[in-house]
Amino acid sequence: xxxxxxxxxxxxxxxxxxxxxxxxxxxxxxEKFVIHHCDSDxxxxxxxxxxAAMARVFARTDSxxxxxxxxxxxxxxxxxxxxxxxxxxxxxxLDLLYPAAIGMWLxxxxxxxxxxxxxxxxxxxxxMYKIVGEAAPELVDEVSQRTCASGGKCLRTILxxxxxxxxxxxxxxxxxxxxxxxxxxxxxxxxxxxxLCAEACNFFVAACRATLKEERADTVHLxxxxxxx
Amino acid sequence: xxxxxxxxxxxxxxxxxxxxxALVIVAHGSTLNPDSSEPTHARAEEIRSRDIFAEVxxxxxxxxxSLREVRYMVESEEVYVVPNFISEGYFTxxxxxxxxxxxxxxxxxxxxxxxxxxxxxxxPMMTELLLKRAAEVAPGVDPREVSLLIVGHGTSLxxxxxxxxxxxxxxISQRGIYGEVLNAYMEEPPLVADWARFARHxxxxxxxxxxxxxxxSYQDIPVLLGIERxxxxxxxxxxxxxxxxxxxxxKVLYYASAIGTEPGFSDVILDQxxxxxRCHAGTVFQ
Numbered sequence: 001x002x003x004x005x006x007x008x009x010x011x012x013x014x015x016x017x018x019x020x021x022x023x024x025x026x027x028x029x030x031e032k033f034v035i036h037h038c039d040s041d042x043x044x045x046x047x048x049x050x051x052a053a054m055a056r057v058f059a060r061t062d063s064x065x066x067x068x069x070x071x072x073x074x075x076x077x078x079x080x081x082x083x084x085x086x087x088x089x090x091x092x093x094l095d096l097l098y099p100a101a102i103g104m105w106l107x108x109x110x111x112x113x114x115x116x117x118x119x120x121x122x123x124x125x126x127x128m129y130k131i132v133g134e135a136a137p138e139l140v141d142e143v144s145q146r147t148c149a150s151g152g153k154c155l156r157t158i159l160x161x162x163x164x165x166x167x168x169x170x171x172x173x174x175x176x177x178x179x180x181x182x183x184x185x186x187x188x189x190x191x192x193x194x195x196l197c198a199e200a201c202n203f204f205v206a207a208c209r210a211t212l213k214e215e216r217a218d219t220v221h222l223x224x225x226x227x228x229x
Numbered sequence: 230x231x232x233x234x235x236x237x238x239x240x241x242x243x244x245x246x247x248x249x250x251a252l253v254i255v256a257h258g259s260t261l262n263p264d265s266s267e268p269t270h271a272r273a274e275e276i277r278s279r280d281i282f283a284e285v286x287x288x289x290x291x292x293x294x295s296l297r298e299v300r301y302m303v304e305s306e307e308v309y310v311v312p313n314f315i316s317e318g319y320f321t322x323x324x325x326x327x328x329x330x331x332x333x334x335x336x337x338x339x340x341x342x343x344x345x346x347x348x349x350x351x352x353p354m355m356t357e358l359l360l361k362r363a364a365e366v367a368p369g370v371d372p373r374e375v376s377l378l379i380v381g382h383g384t385s386l387x388x389x390x391x392x393x394x395x396x397x398x399x400x401i402s403q404r405g406i407y408g409e410v411l412n413a414y415m416e417e418p419p420l421v422a423d424w425a426r427f428a429r430h431x432x433x434x435x436x437x438x439x440x441x442x443x444x445x446s447y448q449d450i451p452v453l454l455g456i457e458r459x460x461x462x463x464x465x466x467x468x469x470x471x472x473x474x475x476x477x478x479x480k481v482l483y484y485a486s487a488i489g490t491e492p493g494f495s496d497v498i499l500d501q502x503x504x505x506x507r508c509h510a511g512t513v514f515q
Binding site: 003005056067070071095107112113198199201 | 258259260261262263270274284286290291292293294295297298299301302303304319323324327339
């Protein structure tokens with residue numbers, strides 16, 4: 001079955017190459033598909049595979065061997081290349097390198113991407129994350145600056161707002177603009193697929209919780225000190 | 230287990246039926262330990278290689294793709310959602326349905342029919358997998374002279390894992406294969422840390438009733454058992470399961486990897502989709 005994502009990928013690759021985040025996909029002269037880090041020379045890569053599933057291994061750790069739970073972080077290791085036989089394998093590899101990026105972009109183009117503001121995301125949390133529903137917009141700003149910045153943290157384009165009309169603060173306007181390439185900060189070329197962020201992710205929610213907990217621990221600490229005096 | 234595998238697949242004969250459908254395997258994942266999601270990815274790859282479903286996709290609570298975003302990856306109109314969790318509880322009853330917007334066993338959402346299956350850990354085959362894992366970890370040891378410990382997390386914060394582990398111990402005990410079958414938990418009595426005190430036999434086999442070799446089975450439980458003095462870094466490469474047996478506290482201890490790493494989980498996942506269809510045959514979506 002050739003699905004929508006695979007047809008779209010085929011169309012893109014007819015025109016040449018496609019870049020998602022730090023990854024480039026192109027056809028080589030043998031009618032195979034080559035996927036590699038955009039800053040690496042794939043001819044000299046020492047980790048080479050023809051198995052699309054190996055994309056998960058290449059995406060798992062950065063160049064220092066540290067775990068990469070956030071796949072859109074701009075710290076993808078460079079020394080690898082995938083040489084794949086067909087567009088189905090390309091889709092599988094890209095879904096492992098940048099999970100859901102293609103599907104979300106197609107949904108966005110179809111007007112079917114559901115953007116959920118932070119207040120709704122936080123409001124539905126339960127258990128240990130229920131506290132996040134109490135996060136003030138200023139705290140969301142602070143966490144967003146710390147965890148979402150395209151320069152070093154996350155290459156996604158933020159579409160959500162904290163509450164309607166209130167974007168997370170501390171970012172340049174380009175962080176919210178799908179027509180900007182988050183890797184370069186320049187207007188996006190047609191061959192570049194933006195990685196969309198339609199809703200605060202679990203990493204973000206967890207970071208809000210940790211910040212709230214720290215703040216409250218400090219408050220309790222100060223209050224205790226005050227009582228002792 | 231090959232016999233069981235044939236039985237599950239040939240009895241229901243579902244392989245040819247699902248080629249236009251998607252399978253989504255949902256697991257917890259971890260932002261700290263890459264080993265957490267490994268068994269789920271491995272099972273997905275194995276099922277994908279069988280060419281039963283048009284799409285086989287994983288999603289995670291703590292990793293990507295998230296439970297929220299996986300819907301954009303699925304293209305098939307009929308989707309089986311199988312939680313790779315050890316027990317029914319907080320995640321399977323509350324978090325997964327909420328995040329994926331599933332309103333019941335059958336949900337029509339975004340032009341697709343979502344079929345929410347039972348978690349892997351509740352499958353009847355789990356008892357067989359635990360027995361297989363226990364036999365493999367201590368070859369040549371007479372089971373009648375063994376205390377088998379099925380270890381769960383414990384505490385109400387972690388699903389019904391203690392209840393599920395207890396039920397498995399009861400079922401295995403009924404078989405009369407092992408000298409004794411006990412439960413132990415990380416955070417509630419009987420505590421794993423006291424294993425040498427309550428295990429009656431000299432030979433002790435410990436099988437963690439967890440989905441993955443994450444922080445608990447690689448780091449926490451080895452410390453509680455006395456294999457390690459303190460938690461070390463995440464350790465896919467460490468030989469903790471290959472150095473059996475451990476001579477500790479006057480006993481011979483055999484420590485198995487988490488039950489969720491058992492390759493037979495692929496059949497369990499597939500069978501949960503089949504069981505769903507059998508349970509909900511004739512259900513009309515309103």
